[in-house]
Amino acid sequence: MRRREVLKASAALAAALLPAASEAAPARPPNIVLILCDDLGYGDVGAFGGKMIRTPNIDRLAAEGVALTDYYAPANLCTPSRAGLLTGRYPIRTGLGYEVIMQNDDRGLPLSEVTIARALKPDYATALFGKWHLGHRGEAWPPTRHGFDRFFGIPYSHDMAPLSLFEAQVGSDEVKSSPVDYPTLQQQFYEHAERFIEDNRERPFFVELALSAPHLPEHPHAPFKGTTPAGTYGDVVAEIDSLVGRLMARLKDLGLERNTLVVFTSDNGPWFEGSAGGFRERKGGGGFDGGYRVPFIARMPGTIPGGRRVDSIASGIDLLPTFCAMAGRPIPPGVELDGKDITQVLVAGAPSPHDQxxxxxxxxxxxxxxxxxxxxxxxxxxxxxxxxxxxxxxxxxxxxxxxxxxxxxxxxxxxxxxxxxxxxxxxxxxxxxxKHKDIPPVFKALHQALEHMED
The missing domain is CATH 3.30.1120.10 (Arylsulfatase, C-terminal domain)
Incomplete structure (x- = not known):
């Protein structure tokens, strides 16, 4: 039965993504929208067993798509996780496997790394709206040097200072900056993403909506403040849920719903607040699942069957090869990928291509x-x-x-x-x-400061 399901789903995927024999021009590759939350826990979403916070739009996304129950973020911390997700490689290969990039940190994602955005070129319009956290100095900055046509967002987590909003466009050396209004930050990220989608509706696009919430401290938008029994953390998750609903509605209005793959996930497990969903430990907590197992939902009506829950193991390092496969793009040549193409896991509930x-x-x-x-x-x-x-x-x-x-x-x-x-x-x-032969200098100074505080 499983083999027949895989074959049937493969035929459906081919029909959705490939041209009919009578067509003169190839069918348009699917649009891709990746919603990446910051520190959202497995148990913060109703579709993954969450009880404290209502997430009707995210739950609907799962009901109309596939939920991977055994999905692992590439790392239990932000910077390495984001490096792994964008490159399809274990973060240690990128040089960003140690801790997170701090304000005075010179590290960054090397230009030699091929990101999802770069791998989808030249076919796709690409943009990142939200949190980058892969280097804000030297050649690593801004994200438009890594295959993104547009960037609007923040260089690192919103609990780090000084913090400004930055905007950049490929082909220009100008990087504009503006003050941060924390309660409207997630709204601004979404509105820029929606505008980019509208402007590029006639061509394939890849959008990473990298929300900086619900990372502490929480700054819920005014209409959501005090609306959940889970404090400001729950209020921010409710705000995220509303943005998912707005995105789904806008894609439908634009006639893009059936040709857009929407992926919803998190960079790692919850920090000091949030629910790890019964898994052991939390963000940064060693090898136990609470730091790595996070929600993962993929939705593309007509291609991905709705209402399916799949326990095949998968990871954020799988997104680059999977997106390339669905877009009809080749795997980047000369790159040692750790990720695998999980298209059949998504469309047919197939066994994982990973041995481990x-x-x-x-x-x-x-x-x-x-x-x-x-x-x-x-x-x-x-x-x-x-x-x-x-x-x-x-x-x-x-x-x-x-x-x-x-x-x-x-x-x-x-x-x-x-x-x-x-x-x-x-x-x-x-x-x-x-491995690094020594820890980055910024962390030497940090460790010394912490030791001084303890004294």
Whole structure:
């Protein structure tokens, strides 16, 4: 039955994306809108079990598309996660696998990296509206140097200062800046995205709507303030939900609904607020799922069947090869991708093309996930990263029976534990040469300041 479903969905996808034999010109590739939230938790969305915050528009997106229940952000922190998502590569390969880029940080996404926006050129109009956080100095800035035609947004998280709004357009060296009005920030990001979609309705477009919410501190737009039982965090999630509803309505009004792939997800799990949905730990919390497992929804009526929930493992590193495949674009030549094309997962609920997904905490390999098993190599305890091997203890979890990672079954399944440990050791050996030899200077200064505060 599964094979017949895959074949049937493949035919539907081909019919939607490829030209009919009688047509003289190729059919237009699909538009792509990627909505990337900041620190949104798995349990903050109704479609993924959330109870405290009503998210009717996001839930409708899931009801009309596919929800991936076992989707992993590329990292448990912002900068590395965004680097992995845009390049299809584990963040350590990009040089941005360690912590996040700070205000006085000189690091940035190298121009040698091929982003989704660049991979879709020259066929697509491309834009990023919202949070960048992949470098705001030197050649990494602005995002228009990385394949985006337009940028309107902020250089890093909205809890960092000084903060301004910036606007740039490809072909111009001018980068305009303006003051930030925090309560209207998400609204401004959306309005610029909607205007770009309207202006480019006659050609394929790729839009990344990189909202800077619900990252702390929350600044809900006035109409949403005090509207949920989950405090200002819930109010901001309700605002995000309303923007999803506005986008869906506008695509329908423009006649673009059936030819637009809309993807909704988050860069990592929740920070100090929000719900990890019963998963262990949170943003930055080692190898446990609470920092990585986030909502993922894909909707494209007529191509992606509605109402399907799929547990095939997937990751943000899969978006570049998947978008290229759906757009009929080749994979960037000479680039070592870690991501896989998950088109068949989305359109037919097919098994994952991944044999495993490697989980990093900064530049350290700390976990490996296969379809059934999850193996953790280290965990935080009292400010220390504790390698389990030094304690003579193995953490093997059955992801099907115990998604909360509460009970290690290493002694019950010794063969599986041995295989998963071998996977972890192999991944550590593979990526060890890519580690920085020293931590970035900005973090040396930060560590010294924190030590001084403790004294």
């Amino acid at each position: 997904i490697v989980l990093f905490d900064n530049e350290n390999v700390v976990g490996v996930r296969t379809q059934r098993w999850k193996y953790i190599g280290a965990a935080y305890y009292r400010g220390l990263m504790m390698p389990m091997a030094l304690m003579g203890y193995q953490e093997l979890y059955d992801a099907r029976a115990d998604p909360a990672e509460s009970y290690s079954v290493a002694e019950t399944y010794p063969d599986a534990a041995a295989e998963m440990k071998a996977r972890l050791d192999k991944a550590k050996a593979e990526f060890a040469p890519l």
